[in-house]
Amino acid sequence: MKADRLHVVMIAGLVFLLLSTPTPAQRSFTTTYDSNRKVTLEGIVTKVDWVNPRAFLFMNVRDGGGNLANWAVEFGSPLDLEKNGWKATSLKIGDVLTVEGVLARGEARQASATSVVLKGAGRRLFVPQPRRPAVAAAPAPRWPNGHVRLGPPPGSKGYWGAPGTKVLVENIPAKPAMNDDGLLANIADIDKVAPFKPWARALYEFRQRTLLRDDPLGRCLPPGGPRQFQMPYGFQFIEQPELGRILVLLGGGNRNWRIINTDGRPAASASEAVASYYGTSVGKWEGDTLVVDSVGFTEKFWMTAGGLPHTEALHLIERFSRPNLNTLRYDVTVDDPRTYTRRWSGGWTVQWVPDEELQEYFCEENADPAFNR
Amino acid sequence: MWKRVLFVCLVAAMSAFAQEGHPLSGTWTGNWGQGTGSRNHITLVMNWDGDKVTGVMNPGPDSASLNVLVDYANWTVHLDAQSKDTAGKAVRIEAEGKIEDMGSPRRRLVGSWRQDGVAGDFKVTREQ
Numbered sequence: 001m002k003a004d005r006l007h008v009v010m011i012a013g014l015v016f017l018l019l020s021t022p023t024p025a026q027r028s029f030t031t032t033y034d035s036n037r038k039v040t041l042e043g044i045v046t047k048v049d050w051v052n053p054r055a056f057l058f059m060n061v062r063d064g065g066g067n068l069a070n071w072a073v074e075f076g077s078p079l080d081l082e083k084n085g086w087k088a089t090s091l092k093i094g095d096v097l098t099v100e101g102v103l104a105r106g107e108a109r110q111a112s113a114t115s116v117v118l119k120g121a122g123r124r125l126f127v128p129q130p131r132r133p134a135v136a137a138a139p140a141p142r143w144p145n146g147h148v149r150l151g152p153p154p155g156s157k158g159y160w161g162a163p164g165t166k167v168l169v170e171n172i173p174a175k176p177a178m179n180d181d182g183l184l185a186n187i188a189d190i191d192k193v194a195p196f197k198p199w200a201r202a203l204y205e206f207r208q209r210t211l212l213r214d215d216p217l218g219r220c221l222p223p224g225g226p227r228q229f230q231m232p233y234g235f236q237f238i239e240q241p242e243l244g245r246i247l248v249l250l251g252g253g254n255r256n257w258r259i260i261n262t263d264g265r266p267a268a269s270a271s272e273a274v275a276s277y278y279g280t281s282v283g284k285w286e287g288d289t290l291v292v293d294s295v296g297f298t299e300k301f302w303m304t305a306g307g308l309p310h311t312e313a314l315h316l317i318e319r320f321s322r323p324n325l326n327t328l329r330y331d332v333t334v335d336d337p338r339t340y341t342r343r344w345s346g347g348w349t350v351q352w353v354p355d356e357e358l359q360e361y362f363c364e365e366n367a368d369p370a371f372n373r
Numbered sequence: 374m375w376k377r378v379l380f381v382c383l384v385a386a387m388s389a390f391a392q393e394g395h396p397l398s399g400t401w402t403g404n405w406g407q408g409t410g411s412r413n414h415i416t417l418v419m420n421w422d423g424d425k426v427t428g429v430m431n432p433g434p435d436s437a438s439l440n441v442l443v444d445y446a447n448w449t450v451h452l453d454a455q456s457k458d459t460a461g462k463a464v465r466i467e468a469e470g471k472i473e474d475m476g477s478p479r480r481r482l483v484g485s486w487r488q489d490g491v492a493g494d495f496k497v498t499r500e501q
Contacts, residue, residue: 199395199421202445206475214476216393299394311394311421338395338423 027218028181037103045095050088051365075113084129137324150237159236161353168304170344182306195341200309207307220363224277225303251358270295292318311338326352395421403497405486448472464489
């Protein structure tokens with residue numbers, strides 16, 4: 001009996017440790033890799049790890065001194081690779097490869113491949129297919145009552161895919177230069193990002209200077225706020241007018257979903273709403289634009305790549321419009337008087353991916369390549 | 374029994390996920406004292422209201438309101454409070470600390486502590 005209890009306490013302790021340790025599960029490219037450190041590796045494949053969100057191959061590489069070491073090489077997302085016709089079997093254990101890429105920060109034997117070539121055959125692997133030429137955009141589909149449909153036209157499939165930008169900054173003429181991870185090209189441009197209060201500016205600068213290493217998304221927490229529309233694997237609207245709601249299904253956020261109530265209820269107040277990653281949302285149509293008012297956000301997420309902070313006072317006003325079949329326009333007004341000196345707005349467009357469904361994506365699958373060694 | 378243990382562990386683990394808003398907001402626990410000698414438990418509860426950080430030391434019947442000043446240039450924090458000792462005598466507390474490991478869910482506030490003429494050091498860890 002005592003041994004049973006000891007077992008339970010040990011297991012519980014292990015669960016606690018696993019859950020409470022902020023494992024850097026899916027750090028951004030910027031946090032993980034140093035683009036200035038190029039590497040060429042020649043070696044033999046020992047393992048292929050074809051899991052979301054990042055596929056890894058492991059290879060034995062002999063250094064100049066003749067010593068053999070095992071390297072982890074990231075070479076893309078299985079979802080993207082499969083779209084381009086590649087499979088887990090495109091590479092076999094024992095294949096001899098030449099890999100060019102960039103090194104991980106620090107001392108880890110890890111690289112992100114920019115080129116993978118099968119030695120001998122000289123064949124380049126995992127090359128993306130040329131993009132399909134854009135077709136002339138048809139008008140936005142509509143419901144019988146005249147409202148724009150945010151989902152696919154009747155009888156067809158599709159979802160919203162790649163966003164026009166992966167970062168949220170204020171709509172100003174001279175936007176600051178950033179990479180896709182939200183890292184400013186020039187740290188002196190902080191004040192062009194948003195009208196920060198001093199604490200928020202200092203915190204944003206800290207996050208930038210530490211290369212976004214503490215991003216909660218890296219621990220596979222949900223992409224709350226506007227970030228849900230900037231994830232790599234898209235989203236989909238399921239409109240249910242008979243139930244007075246619109247569901248937003250997220251392809252890039254561990255199959256999360258969000259509910260926008262359209263049944264005419266009044267907007268919630270932040271003090272009444274239970275704090276959550278996606279907030280409590282009420283939407284209504286203003287002409288061809290769906291206007292969504294959301295409050296009740298937890299402080300446990302970054303609302304965009306790059307580390308914009310917020311508090312539980314966050315109030316978002318989102319505007320969705322569909323000027324044509326292929327384009328969704330997303331505009332958001334950020335209203336958080338504890339974090340920003342005034343309301344401010346940003347936005348982007350998102351492209352329609354026709355004839356396809358959202359694919360399965362779970363952040364945790366290969367939480368850390370070290371686990372797979 | 375074991376279900377209760379597991380539940381407590383899970384709740385504790387969930388609460389360890391980061392709060393990404395104002396870095397001082399939340400509950401901090403730790404102690405102050407002189408060196409490795411006897412240490413005095415302290416709990417600080419702070420909140421950012423949009424204009425200033427407000428706070429309470431040792432919430433409950435013996436609580437004391439905290440005045441909190443933060444220098445965002447280097448994330449140093451000045452705390453002062455008017456408390457009472459066990460005899461009911463007024464005791465002034467002043468502390469200077471710096472936030473360490475700021476991006477962590479369990480960031481720390483570490484520095485010097487002066488209470489009723491006694492100087493020591495303190496360390497509190499964010500619990501929320």
